[in-house]
Amino acid sequence: MSDRLLAGLNDQQLAAVTLPAQPALILAGAGSGKTRVLTTRIAWLIQTHQASPQGILAVTFTNKAAKEMVARISAMLPINTRGMWVGTFHGLCNRLLRAHHRDAGLPQTFQILDAADQLSAIKRLLKGSGIDDEKYPPRNVQLFINDAKEAGLRSGSVEVDDPYGRKLVELYAMYDAQCQREGVVDFSELLLRCYELLVRNEPVRQHYQERFGHILVDEFQDTNALQYRWLKLLAGSRSAIFAVGDDDQSIYAFRGANVGNMADFEREFRVQNVIRLEQNYRSHGNILDAANALIRHNARRLGKNLWTAEGTGEPVRVFEAGSDGLEAAWLVDEVRHLVADGLARREIAVLYRSNAQSRVIEHALFNAGIAYRVYGGLRFFERSEIKHALAYLRLIENPADDTAFLRVVNFPPRGIGARTLEQLQDAARAHAQSLYAAVGAVAGKAGANLAAFVRLIDSLRFDTASLPLAEIVEAVIDRSGLVAHYRADKDGLDRVENLEELVNAAAAFVAEEGYAQDAAAAQADAAAALPSPLAAFLSHASLEAGENQAAEGQDALQLMTVHAAKGLEFHSVFITGLEEGLFPHENSLQELDGLEEERRLMYVAITRARRRLYLSFAQSRMLHGQTRYGIRSRFIGELPEGCLKWLTPRLREATGVRVGEWRGERVQPAAAASLRAGQEKNGYRIGQTVRHARFGEGVIITLEGSGNDARARINFGAQGIKELLLAIAKLEAA
DNA sequence: CTACCAGTCCTTTTT
């Protein structure tokens, strides 16, 4: 039986799957069968009776990864996976907090704020306490609070020594108090509150420490400080942490991920079992050679070298375009040939560093009539009409939720304006009440409108109390006036359809979660203090924003940022916009280890390709409504020349293309003419290559001002982009 | 109270 489970694993995979119950660190390179090892490990532990499903906790970062894990385990073992705790950090913390809400100091009906809800809660706090939001931008306050929480710090423990910082700490404390009053928690609060529960409550901690003999962590390189401490606490002294990760694919330091957790884990847990999965089952040799050569330029690595049993395959193709538009035109042409040769469009990915780059490419694809799908837009539960409907549902569940209250109190419009709400907020603050509870304090016409709104919510709560979830949602979208409002709008049809889809989503949710279908069973659930289907659905909506809007299924080209491509693979991959300042991004050069993270990002991008890889860059590009002239990314220079095949001639400089030299197979030479558009100013020209005594050779990106104030922004490649005063800087034409 | 226009600001992002 277990022979079949383990069949086909290579030596390292087998060693990892069958490790004893001790702390283990699996360094799993791209395409090395990481998920397979993780799921087979779980199946093997259960099948060999080393663990029961109840004794297993598996943590991932995305819902998608969690679902896939459950699906693969179910396919391997004929067991009920329900007893197993497999989920995201946030999902698992939510589960724990629901079960122990009293011990955690939360109301049973606590709601989860997503990032947008949190921001609006902060804006409301600033406004309510008369704080200048120019001096304290809500976004910065949000970052400060989340950073602190993710470092495990409450407002009382954050160390600051300047007045500005002290004010931020004060705002942090006020924000937490506001959330507590309203019965809401943000994403980082889920983790911190759960961590504190385990720290303070010994019986609860011991219960879970004893229960989970095995803790398995996916994408360990992406864990932040708090997540690591949470894992450590939950593991206690007995349970075995099986951590799988790849330091070379750590691309989320900018949002608090700490690769250092891998080394800390190794040291603090005295990990004896470090296993490297280096055989890559995805890509051909040239692609892997390119990836390996690139990543060797990073200094801080645990060390790993991917290899493949497949052949070298095709060379990596490199294309230099005159402009972003020409890069897109070339790409369209190349895609056409690939498709004509029989490759499915969904097997081709176009990757870029930042979302803004997709527009030009989309434009070209659209005009060429090539079906494409852009990842990473609005997701289902983030759409405004859906958030409105959810806000009504949240008020039914928890009337103290002021964020939800403010979102829909005048939507659809019911004659309650800013003035009225100001009065209401003053009254609520004066009596330390929720907005909902304070409506009686506003008199007159406006007060009557407010009272009518509260009556609407109350009657919805009363009338739907015993209805199935889908019918509650239906009643809400109908009686709130949302559907009628969007029907009256000539562009509202999509929104009406989405609201109807929400009813379906509710029905599907109930079916999937196996909620009690009849009244008697529902009562039993209530007696067991299980959260109501509505409460569970609201958590689900916050924790899992749902699918992307783009239609799934049809055979379309895949467009996405490099970040979004992590974990995916394609037959052919285009990495576009490989220019200094863009990839690596200029902002990263100022950050500590920023360039290394950019390089890891490039590493992730390269390793997405199975068979064919294209790299492209453009000499000029429209950015922020301005033409910028860039030079080729240093990352191209870090790849072994032997793996590459240049589709365009190699040029010494970024400028000065001679049209006649273009011999790339399918390039229109005429297009190169647009290069010389640079405007002349103070004797310099945009796009001109100049030499600086300290920074070396660079390309002029912008020219501004005149006379003594004339300035130029110059891209010096590895030295970064500098703004120089032409009157002072000694520049010579190169 | 709503609708429209001007000014600002722009990496990456899951939960």
Added chain:
DNA sequence: GGACTGGTAG
């Protein structure tokens, strides 16, 4: 170039 915010006019 475009999304979002804030101010003002109706």
